[in-house]
Amino acid sequence: MANFLEQLPQHLQEIAERVNVRTPEAVLTTPKIKFLDTRTCPLDTCVHSCTPEDVRILKDAAAKWLAETPVSADSLFRPPACLKWSRLTFGCAALDSCTGGGIVTRGITEICGVSGVGKTQLLLQLSLGVQLPPRLGGLGKGVAFICTEDMFPSRRLLQISKAFEARYPDEQLNFLGNIFIEHQYETVSQPAQSCIFKAKYTFLQKPLLDCVNNRLPQLLQDHSIGLIIIDSVAAIFRLYSDFGERSRDMRRMVNALLTYADKYQCAVVCTNQMTAASLRQDDQSQQQAVQDVPCLGVQWANLGRTRMRICKVPKQHRVDDQLLTVRKLEIMYSPETPNAFAEFLITAEGVVDVPQPSLRKPKKQL
Secondary structure, three states, X not given: OHHHHHXXXXXXXXXXXXXXXXXXXXXXXXXXXXXXXXXXXXXXXXXXXXXXXXXXXXXXXXXXHHHHOOOOOHHHHOOOHHHOOOEEOOOOHHHHHHHXXXXXXXXXXXXXXXXXXXXXXXXXXXXXXXXXOHHHOOOOOEEEEEEOOOOOOHHHHHHHHHHHHHHOOOOOOOHHHHEXXXXXXXXXXXXXXOOOOOOOOOOOOOOHHHHHHHHHHHHHHHOOEEEEEEEOOHHHHOOOOOHHHHHHHHHHHHHHHHHHXXXXXXXEEEEEOEEEEEEEEOOOOOOEEEEEEEXXXXXXXXXXXXXXXXXXXXXXXXXXXXXXXXXXXXEEEOOOOOOOEEEEEEEOOEEEEOOOOOOOOOOOOO
């Protein structure tokens, strides 16, 4: 719709073209921070060429243009743009093929597994992949990362980010500058110092619900966030002694997260711990079989859209003189993806595919 840009003043046209926004629909759905962000511009052009007042005028002009544009009858039967959702790449071809393209920006995706299986490693790679442009499988947005168990692995994130910078040298992204982190350990309110990459936000160690309902919306409004991570939900909700109150708090948190996912078109990923559950007793052996199942029971299982499980496979693969354990991601249930699994490795560069053996034909002996 070139006529929309032509009716704008010259400086507003330059602002819209600089962020590659050329339609009134895109102007209204683009966050304000993207117009004001000058990190991707050359140093000699960062002279406050765009002000908040310019963004307001640009959005008002887009809203007025759409209000005055006649609507055809066939457009009423087309799905709105907000119903079209995308996927976030894992940065691993095997996992993307298994999940149909990655994490979907709709509903809540749960990743469960025993301790030390690699859940946090996968989350770190998702935190970097979401910052890639859409043509590379990302969303071009930042991350809100809430830790409820251990300290955030900042050194490991730095290590994987260097591998991403080497993999995508032309993008020139500041991966560490778009990740917002909060540590959340207890259910009671008490002051604590948070470890975050952005000094602008000084969070307190308060209940998880207070973080999700009160502080997270402000972060989503001020910054372009494409991924919300909670690692993990079980560490907080397993501390409840009143199961009725726990169920109500889980529904409140999930309702807030679903609202953010629909409003800001972002993905929501929550990790879950595993617990041992006894199966039926065998009459002959008189022994009970024990199986690891996700925590929080049916109360939490009914709130998520997709559940994936990570486990270790009893086989190893040698990479650069290191013997690495093969891991498997399995889709337990999902409304749009069939049950499937994929194997992967965790290396110094992050989550990668399992190398396939070369099929070389043996040379004939003379």
